[in-house]
Amino acid sequence: MTKLALSPVLVAMLVGAAMPAQAQLARTFVSAASGSDANNCDRPTPCRTFQGAHDKTNTDGEIVVLDPGGYGAVTINKSISIVNDGVGEASILVSGGSTGITVNGGPATNVNLRGITVQGIGFGADFGLFFNSGLSLTITRCVFRNQSREGIIFAPSVGGASNLSISDTLVADNGSEGILIFPAASGVAVRVAVDRVQILNNGQDGFELAGNSSTGTIDAAVTDSLVANNRASGVRVSSGNDTAATSLLLNGSVVANNATGLEVVPASMARLRVSRSGITGNARTWSLGFSGVLQSLGDNYIVGNADGDPAPPTIARK
Amino acid sequence: MELAIMHTSPTAALPLLLAFALHAAPAQGELARTFVSAATGNDANDCDRPTPCRTLQAAHDKTSDRGEIAVLDPGGYGAVNVTKSVSIVNDAAGEASILVAGGAPGLVINSGAESHVMLRGLTVQGTGLGDGAGLVFNSGFALSIADCAFHHHARDGISFAPNAGGIYDLSIAHTLLADNGNMGILIGGASAPTTIRAVLDHVEMLNNRADGMFVDGSYGPGTISVSAADSIAAGNGRDGFDVFTTIQAATSLTLLRSVAANNLGFGVDVEDSPKASLRFEHSTITGNGHSWVASGGAFLQSIGDNSIAGNGDGDPAPPMIARR
Numbered sequence: 001m002t003k004l005a006l007s008p009v010l011v012a013m014l015v016g017a018a019m020p021a022q023a024q025l026a027r028t029f030v031s032a033a034s035g036s037d038a039n040n041c042d043r044p045t046p047c048r049t050f051q052g053a054h055d056k057t058n059t060d061g062e063i064v065v066l067d068p069g070g071y072g073a074v075t076i077n078k079s080i081s082i083v084n085d086g087v088g089e090a091s092i093l094v095s096g097g098s099t100g101i102t103v104n105g106g107p108a109t110n111v112n113l114r115g116i117t118v119q120g121i122g123f124g125a126d127f128g129l130f131f132n133s134g135l136s137l138t139i140t141r142c143v144f145r146n147q148s149r150e151g152i153i154f155a156p157s158v159g160g161a162s163n164l165s166i167s168d169t170l171v172a173d174n175g176s177e178g179i180l181i182f183p184a185a186s187g188v189a190v191r192v193a194v195d196r197v198q199i200l201n202n203g204q205d206g207f208e209l210a211g212n213s214s215t216g217t218i219d220a221a222v223t224d225s226l227v228a229n230n231r232a233s234g235v236r237v238s239s240g241n242d243t244a245a246t247s248l249l250l251n252g253s254v255v256a257n258n259a260t261g262l263e264v265v266p267a268s269m270a271r272l273r274v275s276r277s278g279i280t281g282n283a284r285t286w287s288l289g290f291s292g293v294l295q296s297l298g299d300n301y302i303v304g305n306a307d308g309d310p311a312p313p314t315i316a317r318k
Numbered sequence: 319m320e321l322a323i324m325h326t327s328p329t330a331a332l333p334l335l336l337a338f339a340l341h342a343a344p345a346q347g348e349l350a351r352t353f354v355s356a357a358t359g360n361d362a363n364d365c366d367r368p369t370p371c372r373t374l375q376a377a378h379d380k381t382s383d384r385g386e387i388a389v390l391d392p393g394g395y396g397a398v399n400v401t402k403s404v405s406i407v408n409d410a411a412g413e414a415s416i417l418v419a420g421g422a423p424g425l426v427i428n429s430g431a432e433s434h435v436m437l438r439g440l441t442v443q444g445t446g447l448g449d450g451a452g453l454v455f456n457s458g459f460a461l462s463i464a465d466c467a468f469h470h471h472a473r474d475g476i477s478f479a480p481n482a483g484g485i486y487d488l489s490i491a492h493t494l495l496a497d498n499g500n501m502g503i504l505i506g507g508a509s510a511p512t513t514i515r516a517v518l519d520h521v522e523m524l525n526n527r528a529d530g531m532f533v534d535g536s537y538g539p540g541t542i543s544v545s546a547a548d549s550i551a552a553g554n555g556r557d558g559f560d561v562f563t564t565i566q567a568a569t570s571l572t573l574l575r576s577v578a579a580n581n582l583g584f585g586v587d588v589e590d591s592p593k594a595s596l597r598f599e600h601s602t603i604t605g606n607g608h609s610w611v612a613s614g615g616a617f618l619q620s621i622g623d624n625s626i627a628g629n630g631d632g633d634p635a636p637p638m639i640a641r642r
Contacts, residue, residue, distance in 0.1 A: 026417050026445050027394050043356050043393050060446035060470060064392050064413045079470065081443060086410030087392060110470055110497040110525070114413075136525045136553070138469075138496050163553040163580075165496070165524045191580035191605065193524065193552035219605030219628065221552065221579035247628040249604035251577070275602070275625035297625050318626045318635045 026061040028053040032069020050074035050082060050092070065090040065115070075102040076111055084115030091117045094147060097124030105134025107160055112138045120147035120174070128152055128174065136163040148175040151202065155180075159187035159216065167195040171202070178202040178230065183214040188244060192220035199227045199234075206230035206258060211239030211246030211269055220248040227255045234258035234282065239269035241291070247271040257281040261305065262312075264292035273297065275317070280304040286312055348382040356393020374398040374406060374416070389414040389439070399426045400435055400458075408439030415441045418471060421448035429458035431484055436462045444471035444498075451477050452498070460487040469496040475526065476503045483510025483538070491519040495526065502526040502554065505533045505544060507567045512540035521549040529560040530581065535569030535593065536562060542569045550577040557587040558606065561616070563594045573598035580605040585629065590614035597621070597639075604628045610636050 028041035030053045037052030039045035041063075047053040049072040053063045062081040065071070068088025084090035092100040100118035103111055111134055118128040128144035128151040131137055137154070144151035151171040156162040164181070171178040178199040183190050192209070199206040206227040211218050218239075227234040234255040239246040246269055254277065255261045261282035264272045266289020275297035279285055285305040288294040296302075298314040352365035359372035364380060365387075371377040373396040377387045386405040389395070392412025400406075408414035416424040424442035427435055435458055442452040452468030452475045455461055461478070468475035475495035478488050488505065495502035502523035505516055523530030530551025535542045542563075551558035558578030563569040571588075578585035578601070585603035588596035592615040599621035603609050609629035612618035620636040627633055 026419070027415065029393070058445070060444065062413075062415060062417070062441075062443055064394075064415060066392050066412065079446070081441075081469070083413040083415070083441060085392065085408070085413040085439065085441070087412040112467075112469060112496065114467075136497055138494070138524060140494060163525045165522070165552065167522060191553045193550060193577070193579055195522065195550055195577070219580045221550075221577055221602060221604050223550065223577050223602060224548075247605060249579070249602060249625060249628055251602045251625050252575070271628060273604070273625065273627040275627075276600070295627065297627070299623070315627065316635075317623050318620055318633070318638070 024056055024058045026058045027064060028057045028061065029064050029066055030071055031066040032071065033067045054080065073098055073100050075104060077104045079105070079110045081112035082114070082116060083112070086115065089117050090115060091119065094118060094120045094126040094128065095123040097126060099127040099130045101129040103129070103131040103134050103137055107135060109134040110136045113142055114140045115142065117143040119145055122148065125149050131155060131164070132157050135161060137165070139166045139169055141168045143170045145170065145172045145174065150174060150176045150180045152179045153182060154192070156183045156188055156190060157185055159185045161189045161191070163191045165193045166197050170198045172198070172200040173202070175203040177205045177208050179207045180210065181208065181218060181220065182210040183218065183244065186215045188214045188216035188218065190218040194220070194222040195224055197225045199225065200229050202230045204230070204232045205236045206234045208236040208238065209246055209248050211244030214244040216244050218244050218246045221251070222248065222253060223251045225253045227253065228257050230258045232258070233260040233263040235261070235272065236263040237270045237272045237292070238265040239267045241268045243269055245269050250274045250277055252276050254278045255282065260284040260287050262286040262294060264288045264294045266290050267292055275299055282306070285309055348380055350382050350385040352377040352381045352385065352387050353390055354387060354395055355390040356395065357391045378404060397422055397424050399428060401428050403429065403433040403435065405436040406438070406440065407436070410439065413441055414439055415443065417443055417445050418450040418452065419445045419447040421450055423451040423454040425453040427453070427455040427458050427461060431457065431459060433458040434460045437466055439465045441467045443469055449473060453477065455479070456481045459485070462489045463493055464491045465493065467494040469494065469498065472499045474498060474501045474504045478516070479504060479506040480508045480512060483508050483512050483540070485513045486515070488514065488516040490521050494522045494524070496522070496524040498526045500526070500528045501532045502529070502551070503531045505542065507535055507537045507540050507542055509538040512538060512567065514542045516544040518544070518546040518549050521546065523549070523551040523554065525553040527555040529557045530554040532560045532562070533569055533571055534562050535567030536564045538566055540567040542567050544571045545574065546571065546576050547574040548576060550579070551581065552577065552579040554581045557581055557583040558585045559596070560587040561594050561596045562589050564591050565593065568593045570595040573601045575600045577602045578606060582607050584608045584611050586610045586618070588612045588616040588618050591616060595619070599623055606630065609633055
C-alpha cells in the first residue's frame with residue numbers, strides 16, 4: 001500500500017480536531033438545537049453561540065454550523081473560518097446600536113465567512129459587519145440586510161495591507177451605504193474584489209469607495225454584480241487631492257434605479273472606470289467633478305436614465 | 319444473428335451473465351457506496367447507510383473502485399489518500415471539512431492511470447501547523463473538483479503536478495482558493511512527456527502569497543492547455559495568472575470573462591520561451607502592480623475587448639489578434 005504514513009496521534013488531530021491548546025480546539029461546532037456555551041464546542045457537545053465557539057477555537061481554526069437558528073453577534077480577533085454549508089439559515093440578529101460581526105484581527109489575520117445571514121431589527125445605529133483590522137476578509141454566500149447603518153463597513157484603522165473579497169452575497173435594505181470601504185489610516189494598501197453581489201435598496205449609496213481619511217492606495221474591482229434601487233448613488237468613488245489613490249473598475253454589472261448611477265467626487269485621487277455594464281433607470285446617469293476620473297470603456301449600455309443618458313468620457317478597450 | 323441468439327439456451331447464457339455480474343461486483347468487503355458521519359460514524363463499521371464510517375480515509379478504503387462516498391452531516395472528516403476511482407460528495411449536508419496539520423496535504427491523489435476522481439463540497443483548511451498543502455495530485459487520469467474551498471495552507475491550495483508522464487484532465491468549478499502561502503493553483507508537468515488539459519469555471523483565487531494560478535511547463539516535454547472562464551485572481555502577492563515554460567512543454571492559458579485584480583505583481587504574466595502563450599478576451603485587468611508582461615519570446619494576445627485600466631504601469635495596450 002502506498003498510504004500516507006499517518007500516526008494515530010496525527011489522525012486523531014486531523015479527524016477529531018482534538019488539538020487542545022489551553023482547552024481550545026482547531027474545529028468547534030455550534031448548534032441552535034442542542035448547543036450550550038458551557039460546552040467545549042466539540043461535535044458531541046456543541047456551543048450555542050458564535051462568540052462562545054470563537055473563544056474556544058484555536059487561531060487558524062474553524063467554526064462549523066450544525067443546524068438552523070440564531071447564533072448571536074461575534075467579535076473576531078484571530079484567523080478563523082465560520083462556515084454554514086447549507087444546513088439552514090445561520091442568523092445573527094442585530095439591534096440596540098451593536099454590530100453583527102466585528103473583525104479586530106492582527107496584521108496576518110485571515111477571516112473566512114460563509115453562509116451567514118446578518119439582519120438588523122432596529123432599535124439603534126447598527127452595522128452588519130464592521131472590519132477594523134486584519135490582513136484579509138473573505139465573504140461568500142452571506143446576507144447583510146436591514147441594518148440601520150451600513151450593511152458592510154470595511155474601515156482598516158491601521159496602515160498596511162487589508163484585502164476584502166465578497167462573492168455571491170446580498171446586501172440590502174440598510175439605512176446607510178450597502179457596502180462602504182473607508183480606511184482611516186496612513187499608508188494603507190486596501191484591495192477589494194466584489195463578484196456576483198447584489199446591492200439593493202440601501203438608504204444612501206449602494207457601494208462607496210472612500211479614500212478621504214487615508215493615504216496610500218485603495219484598489220477595487222466589482223464584477224458581475226447588481227447595484228439597484230439605492231437612494232443616493234449606486235456606485236460612488238470619493239477621495240481628496242492628497243489622500244489615498246482610490247480606484248474602482250466596474251465590469252459586467254448593472255447599475256439601475258438609483259438617484260445617481262455612477263458618482264466620482266471632485267478630487268484628483270478618485271477614479272472610476274466602467275465596462276460592459278448596464279446603466280439604466282437612474283435619475284442621473286453619472287456625475288463627475290472637475291478633477292476626478294470617470295471613464296467608460298465604450299461598451300456599456302446607457303439607456304433609460306432620466307437625464308437623457310449623456311455619454312461619459314471613453315477610453316479604448318485593449 | 320437472430321438465429322444465433324435464439325439458439326443460445328438460457329442455461330448456456332447463465333455462466334456468461336454470472337461472469338458479467340461478478341466482474342461488476344465490488345471486491346470482497348467493499349461497497350459501491352459508502353457513508354461518513356461526524357455525528358454517528360465509526361471506522362469499525364462497514365460504512366453502509368445505517369452504520370456509517372467516521373473518516374473519509376476509512377470510507378475510501380471500504381469503497382470499491384468507481385464507487386462513491388456520501389457525506390451525511392457537518393463536521394471534520396480527516397485527510398485522505400485517494401488510490402482509486404472514487405467520488406467524494408457533500409451535497410450541502412453542512413460543512414464537510416478537512417483540517418490540515420503536520421505537513422501532510424489534506425487530499426492526496428495517488429490513483430491509477432485510468433482513474434477518475436470527483437470531489438464535491440469539501441472544505442480543506444490549513445491550521446498553521448506544519449508545511450501542508452490543500453490537495454496534491456500525483457497520479458490518476460481525471461480529477462474533477464466542484465464547490466470546494468481550499469484556504470490558509472502553508473503551501474499551494476491545489477498542486478496538480480503528475481509525477482509521471484501521461485495524459486491528465488483537471489476541471490475545477492465554483493471553488494475558492496484563498497490565503498494560501500504559495501500558489502492558489504499550481505499546474506505543472508512531469509519530466510517525461512505529459513499532456514494536461516485543464517478547465518476552470520467560476521474559480522476564485524484570492525490573497526495567495528505567490529500567484530493566483532501558476533502554469534509551469536518547464537519540468538518536461540509535452541503540452542499543457544488551460545482554459546479559465548468567469549474566474550477571478552485577486553489580491554495575490556505575485557501575479558494573478560502566470561504561465562511559464564522553457565524549451566519544454568508547450569504551455570498555454572486562455573482567459574474568458576475573467577478578472578485579474580489588485581495583484582502585487584502582474585495581472586497576467588507569460589514567460590519564458592515561444593512555447594508559452596496566454597490569450598485573453600472579455601476580461602478585466604485592474605489594480606495590479608503591472609497589467610501584463612510577455613518575456614523570452616512568449617506570446618501574449620488580447621482579442622481586443624478587455625478592460626485594462628487602473629494598473630500601476632499605466633495600462634499599456636497588449637498585442638492584439640482579431641476575433642473571427
